[in-house]
Amino acid sequence: MSSDAAASLDALRERIDQLDNDILHLISERARCAQEVAEVKLDEDPGTRFYRPEREAQVLRRIMAMNKGPLSDEEMARLFREVMSACLALEQPVKVAYLGPEGTFTQQAALKHFGESAVSLPMAAIDEVFREVEAGAVNYGVVPVENSTEGVVNHTLDTFLESSIRIAGEVVLRIHHHLLVGENTRRDKISRIYSHPQSFAQCRKWLDAHYPHAERVAVASNAEASRLVKTEWHSAAIAGDMAGKLYDLEVIHEKVEDRPDNSTRFLIIGNRDAPFSGSDKTSLVVAMRNQPGALHDLLEPFHRHRIDMTRLETRPSRSGVWNYVFFIDFVGHHDEPHIAAMLDEVRLRAADLKVLGSYPQGVL
């Protein structure tokens, strides 16, 4: 390196050191503010909740709107997400149950939403996540609800029918699958591939083209698939980054999903939903009256109030009393007057209606 270049590098690093000092000072000051916020909350109500989803969404949205680069809005929000997560942990760490085992996309979604300072606990099944939240053993739960390639996760929707759980948030995760091997795997001799059935479905064309003769073995999770290949010299796994890192596997083919926009939406479930944040969604489940024109009647108020419906799913009712129920997501919060008025109208036309929750639209 020339002496000029070395001098420039030294000067730039000195500037970075100064900036780091400022950032350190400011983050500490922010953390002290969060501690004071906790005291105010406790003074007001000893049973207070420290985690405030609507406030977190507002903070992240404001940062993204103010960001002028060179870091992208998403990257900047991710950094602030972690700062807030650490500040909340000073107030009280948030405990989150997720559909495990460790290394699943659901864990990745939980950490994306709550940040790395959250305490995340793996559960063996979706019902268990619901149960832990209902019992108050954790503050929140994270469950998958729909995939852009494979459609809805019926089990999650069905569990809502029998539960008093509320939806407090949503998070969308871009899903990238890789073909992973262990250090002893003979790459030219891969005869078996492990993965979760949903992941196989999302990578079917790629597998047909590249590994048409390999046996596809469906297992309970991608993390389980990754664990299995560790000890088998002729096997590979289809899984995401987290599972691969957890079991120290090597990526031999990156991003093998058939659709580049493959993403999964997860719900944050809790014992109460979220206050108005300024950009919200509401989820409800409705049972239709058993009469001609009932579906049209039910949906008409959405149309008249110009409500943006983002999802409509039909599921067979489990109670036997109703034939079908509809899961509806739309833009707006149930505390907004026009939404409350629309809901009153729909309630009158339905056999039954349950608001599952209003919550901030996914920010990251």
Ligand SMILES: O=C(O)C(=O)C[C@]1(C(=O)O)C=C[C@@H](O)C=C1
């Ligand atoms: O504003 C609050 O209520 C806070 O507790 C502060 C803060 C933050 O760090 O900005 C931390 C946790 C909450 O979930 C929301 C925001």
